[in-house]
Amino acid sequence: MEFIIAESTEDMSRRAADRIASFVEADPSCVLGLATGTTPIGLYACLVDDCAQGKISFADVTTFNLDEYRGLDPEHDQSYRYFMKKHLFDHVDIDQARTHVPEGSNPDAEAVCAAYEQAIEEAGGIDLQLLGLGPNGHIGFNEPEDTFPKATHCVDLTESTIQANSRLFDRVEDVPRQAYTMGIGTIMAARSVLVVVEGSHKAEIVKKAFFGPVTPEVPASILQFHPDATVIVDPAAGALCK
Numbered sequence: 001m002e003f004i005i006a007e008s009t010e011d012m013s014r015r016a017a018d019r020i021a022s023f024v025e026a027d028p029s030c031v032l033g034l035a036t037g038t039t040p041i042g043l044y045a046c047l048v049d050d051c052a053q054g055k056i057s058f059a060d061v062t063t064f065n066l067d068e069y070r071g072l073d074p075e076h077d078q079s080y081r082y083f084m085k086k087h088l089f090d091h092v093d094i095d096q097a098r099t100h101v102p103e104g105s106n107p108d109a110e111a112v113c114a115a116y117e118q119a120i121e122e123a124g125g126i127d128l129q130l131l132g133l134g135p136n137g138h139i140g141f142n143e144p145e146d147t148f149p150k151a152t153h154c155v156d157l158t159e160s161t162i163q164a165n166s167r168l169f170d171r172v173e174d175v176p177r178q179a180y181t182m183g184i185g186t187i188m189a190a191r192s193v194l195v196v197v198e199g200s201h202k203a204e205i206v207k208k209a210f211f212g213p214v215t216p217e218v219p220a221s222i223l224q225f226h227p228d229a230t231v232i233v234d235p236a237a238g239a240l241c242k
C-alpha cells in the first residue's frame with residue numbers, strides 16, 4: 001500500500017485525478033470504479049478540466065459506481081446517479097450507456113445485486129476502483145460488521161451513516177435506510193485501488209484503517225492486503241500518520 005500525504009486538499013484532488021488520467025491514457029477502454037461523496041468532487045472537477053482541454057477522453061471508458069440508495073429514482077437529486085451526472089458524466093465525453101450505477105429504483109435486491117456483479121464480470125472486471133473513506137471506516141456502504149461482505153448486496157445503513165448523510169437531505173427522515181453496494185470482495189477484485197480522504201474529522205479513522213489491525217470492524221483496513229492500493233490524504237486527514 002502506498003500512502004501519500006498531499007500538500008493540500010487541492011493537491012490531493014490533482015494527484016488523484018492524475019492517477020485516473022494516466023490509467024485512461026494507458027488504456028482508453030479501461031473500466032473505472034467510481035465513488036460519490038464530498039471528497040471526490042475536486043478530483044472530478046480536475047478530470048472535467050482535463051477533458052475540456054483535450055488531455056483525456058472518456059469516449060471508450062466504462063464505469064461502475066460503488067453504490068446507490070435503495071428506493072431513489074435516478075432523477076432524485078440525492079441519488080448517486082444524479083451526483084455522477086452533475087459532477088462528471090454530463091461534462092465529459094463519456095458514453096452514458098457505459099456508465100453503471102446499481103438500480104436504486106428497483107426494490108428487487110437479489111436481482112439488482114446479481115445483475116451488477118454480472119455486468120462487472122462481463123466488462124472484464126474493474127481496472128481502477130476509486131474510494132472515499134467513511135467516518136466509521138466504511139468503503140462503499142460496507143459498514144463495520146463481524147465479517148467482510150463479499151459481493152454486491154443490500155445493506156441497512158447504520159445510524160452514524162444516516163446522520164452523516166442527512167446534511168444532504170431536507171430532513172433526516174428523508175435519508176433512505178438501505179443501499180445497494182459493491183461488496184468488499186468486489187472492491188478487492190479491482191486490479192488497482194485509489195483512496196482519497198480529506199479533513200481533520202477523518203484523521204483518527206485514517207490511522208486506524210491504514211495502520212491499525214485488519215478487521216471487518218474497520219472495513220477499509222482490508223485494503224492493506226490489496227496488491228495495488230494507493231491512499232492519498234490531505235494534510236488534515238493525515239495529521240496522525242506522520
Ligand code: F6R
Binds near residue numbers: 036038134135141
Ligand atoms: C460513496 C461511498 C462512501 C463515501 C464515504 C466518504 O459512493 O461509497 O463510502 O466514499 O462515505 O464520503 P465523503 O467523501 O462524503 O466523506
